[in-house]
Amino acid sequence: MSEGESTEKQPVQAKKQKTKEDKQAEHINRIKRTLVASFMGIITGAISYYAGGVPSAEGIQADGLLGFMLMVAGIVLQKHIFMLFGMDTTKLGAKDWFYQGFMTFAFWFMTWTILLTAIPR
Secondary structure, three states, rough: OOOOOOHHHOOOOOOOOOOOHHHHHHHHHHHHHHHHHHHHHHHHHHHHHHHHOOOOOOOOOOOOOHHHHHHHHHHHHHHHHHHOOOOOOOOOOOOHHHHHHHHHHHHHHHHHHHHHHOOOO
């Protein structure tokens, strides 16, 4: 350390204690975000199946890239859905958005795969 730097530590500011109502409100918002991601994945999975064309005997669709792009659009659309519900998106960090995207991807993948393998055309 140079001579100009202080070796004293800055006092750590105490976190604001959350009330029970604050914790419940945060929990409800997390549940809403998870539901939006889950439903968005299911909806985009179904749209991907029906928009992708007739699958081959192996379950591969001719326009599979369209299905993937629909899933990405579903992830992007979530922020607008949160705003419609009046949810504050400014407090969401990168980890929260990654979670939202992963949940949407997981449900999209499951829905699209189930439809590709289960429904004969």
